[in-house]
Amino acid sequence: MTTHDVPRSTLRTADLVPTGSLGLRSRKMRALLSGLGIAIGIASIVSVLGVTRSSQSALLAQLDQLGTNLLTVANGTSGQGAEQILPTTATSMIRELPHVQSVAPTAKLASVNVYRNDHIAAGRTGGRSVRAADAALLGTLDGSLLAGRFISNDDSPVTVLGYSAATTLGITDVSGNDRVWVGGHWYNVVGILKPFTLAPEIDQAAIVSFQSAEHLLGYNGHPSRIYVRSDTEYTAGVAGLLGSAANPEDPSRVAVSRPSDALTAQLQVKQSGAGLILGLGAIALLVGAIGIANVMVIAVLERRTEIGLRRALGATRGHVAAQFLTESLILATLGGIAGIAIGAGVTLGMSVYRGWTTLIPPEALYGGLLVSIAAGAIAGLYPALRAAHLPPTDALRTA
Structure with missing residues (x-):
């Protein structure tokens, strides 16, 4: 029989998952703990993106409902925080400004x-x-x-x-x-x-x-705080005129503010906070990937005999590498799916508790899965190559 008559060793694609999951099925607790790092990282990313999007949606809806065209006019405050009086003519003067819809004076007694x-x-x-x-x-x-x-x-x-x-x-x-x-x-x-x-x-x-x-x-007839509702597209222009209209003698003393700016600031704070937590989630994901790599290296050392026997029976280096890389991918994928489920659950629970509409960005779902798969591929690459280049005679000698 010539060398051309020797059947080539093959590994079907359908056999990759059963073969690659063998180590995970035999060491379930180790697999669970290894995938936990990936799950925590993905759950952090999904939940942060989901909670942030849901809360931002609620704030934007609140802004749309309340409007951004409300302005307040005050004459500063005292050292004790008490509102100072405005001129008695302030209300009537403000009503004369263009693009002012309504004016409501108040006076804190x-x-x-x-x-x-x-x-x-x-x-x-x-x-x-x-x-x-x-x-x-x-x-x-x-x-x-x-x-x-x-x-x-x-x-x-x-x-x-x-x-x-x-x-x-x-x-x-x-x-x-x-x-x-x-x-x-x-x-x-x-x-x-x-x-x-x-x-x-x-x-x-x-x-x-x-x-x-x-x-x-x-009461002496002086208002201390005036609420002004303007045409939305002219709010900034009206705000610039309120000081001189409310107190012509000393416009610099008049404090004009837009209350909706506080909600806008909340949006910015949520975005900056989300970025920080996303960074922590990325660190958790990195730690999880390192954990998978460590486990896979240990698995290669523990299964030297198996690797040597398979090589002796005709398995190629590519087959061995594919087996261990598949194991790493399965572990990371399962961790990613678990993380997505946990993150979605956290978002749903927080939304129900806060009364928000639950919104999870689609990119957080498929992106989280892709990131976990990529992390598994990177984490399993070195152990797979190490297993593939393990000489079968050396592996069998250590049995």
């Missing part, structure tokens, strides 16, 4: 507090304040009532409580029969507001009308 009853010791305010306003406030802030009605432009001793103020005071009845003690006078509670994302100071306030504040609480 610095020396007036709200209590549950007249037996509460002075100073125990719980962080609550009293703020004079008019009926335009609700529409300008695009807010709504949780219960009851809003104040009218008259001197009736009634109040509408912000959400936090109502909660701390323990007020739920808005029929007008429940009262609070405001600046030495009883005020009937006629409404409770829903939370204001863009105006948290309203949440802590008891809102009374300007007429009532002037008649009973010593």
Whole structure:
């Protein structure tokens, strides 16, 4: 028989998975621990991308709902954080500006507090304040009532409580029969507001009308904070004119802000935080790949006899290398699939808890799987080549 008549050793593609998974099936705990590093890295990447995308979507939806065209005008604050008064002409001057949709002046009554009853010791305010306003406030802030009605432009001793103020005071009845003690006078509670994302100071306030504040609480006619709703495309231009309109004598003292900028800043913080955690996920993935490489090197040393026997029976170096490389790929792929499942589960749980819409970028799913496969290929390359170049006589001699 000539050398051409000797049958060539072959390894079918269909045999790669059973052959490559032999070591994993015989050492299940080692395989589980080895794949855990890949799973943790992929889970970190998928969950960070998913949670970030879901939270960003919620913030963007909130921005769309609340609008970015709300501006606030104030005259700075004192050293104690109290709002300073604006000129009495500020509101009317701002209303004359072009592209202004609505204006809602308010005045924080610095020396007036709200209590549950007249037996509460002075100073125990719980962080609550009293703020004079008019009926335009609700529409300008695009807010709504949780219960009851809003104040009218008259001197009736009634109040509408912000959400936090109502909660701390323990007020739920808005029929007008429940009262609070405001600046030495009883005020009937006629409404409770829903939370204001863009105006948290309203949440802590008891809102009374300007007429009532002037008649009973010593209000002097000066606003301290004005809310302005502008045409969206002209918001920046309107903001540039508010200082001189509110206080022509000293525009530099006027502080103009856009409350929606806080939500935009949250988006930027989430993006920067996501980048940091993605870096940690990449480190975990690297550690997992190193763990697989280490396990595969040990497997080559432990299975020298098997390698030598296969080579002696006709297996080529390529067959041996393919077996160990397949084992590494299977291990990394299973770890990647587990990581994707864990990451998706974390994203879903966080979204349900926060009330977000669950959004997982498709690239996080297929990208995570591709990255895990690539990590497995890189991790298994050296052990596979080492196994392939192991001389069969030396391998059998160590048996």
